[in-house]
Amino acid sequence: MRADVGRAEPDTEQDTKRDTGLSPDWEVATDDGGMWNVIIHNDDVTPIDYVMAVLRAVFHLSGADATRITLRAHLTGTAYVMTLPYEEAKYRVGQAPSLARSAGYPLTFSIEPET
Numbered sequence: 171m172r173a174d175v176g177r178a179e180p181d182t183e184q185d186t187k188r189d190t191g192l193s194p195d196w197e198v199a200t201d202d203g204g205m206w207n208v209i210i211h212n213d214d215v216t217p218i219d220y221v222m223a224v225l226r227a228v229f230h231l232s233g234a235d236a237t238r239i240t241l242r243a244h245l246t247g248t249a250y251v252m253t254l255p256y257e258e259a260k261y262r263v264g265q266a267p268s269l270a271r272s273a274g275y276p277l278t279f280s281i282e283p284e285t
Contacts (some may be wrong), residue, residue: 203256205284210251212243216275228266253284
């Protein structure tokens with residue numbers, strides 16, 4: 171390799187505009203989707219111990235929090251798990267039932283906008 175060959179860099183602002191089509195001071199507008207509440211739904215099949223294990227593994231809850239949430243869902247039908255940004259909530263709510271389904275359980279979660 172030749173030592174006198176460097177990386178190709180644009181020499182002027184005009185070169186940058188031509189290469190990217192944007193000026194160097196452009197900004198990306200994003201819609202983060204806001205914050206969303208994760209809700210767990212009770213079912214009559216999934217064992218309580220398994221629900222607590224999923225809450226700890228997927229949502230990184232302490233044993234006490236996983237127990238409290240599991241019991242609330244068991245007694246009332248649903249329970250609040252946590253509030254997360256939309257994409258993260260969607261990701262974790264996809265992860266948890268996938269684990270449960272692979273073990274043969276119908277564990278269900280949903281998300282709703284934070285109010």
